[in-house]
């Protein structure tokens with residue numbers, strides 16, 4: 001059975017992420033959504049909030065598990081005994097960074113391979129940053145994120161003032 005990790009910041013999870021989660025979960029035995037909890041970037045949503053939102057939007061996917069991680073992704077892979085890292089590629093602009101990351105991870109742990117899924121066309125433009133931008137100006141989020149987390153995003157934006 002292949003156990004894979006789909007890592008990311010998920011600040012917040014978008015329909016593009018969910019599309020990759022759905023498709024990857026049909027391909028592997030178990031998919032762990034790994035939510036990054038590193039100190040570097042200051043996310044809008046806390047690690048608990050990001051994990052909760054992901055749990056909510058993946059609750060109908062029995063082979064998907066949501067976990068937070070800190071430190072190196074390859075160490076998290078070792079810890080969870082995952083052998084595959086899944087990443088979505090939206091456009092050529094993602095490629096340099098993704099390739100660099102995949103090759104670094106492979107140097108750090110040759111037992112783990114990165115597999116890329118081409119993002120579905122309808123989500124090729126979408127990112128968590130876009131979602132936050134649209135939300136901050138009160139725009140309609142229904143095309144961008146799962147319906148059940150829209151209220152939570154609105155509330156967070158309001159709290160931020």
Ligand code: PNS
Nearest residue numbers: 007008009010036071072073074101104
């Ligand atoms: O959603 P993102 O922010 O594009 O995800 C980036 C992520 C979490 C996959 C990446 O930053 C990561 O794996 N961070 C953990 C630290 C690490 O292992 N770095 C070495 C790879 S270059």
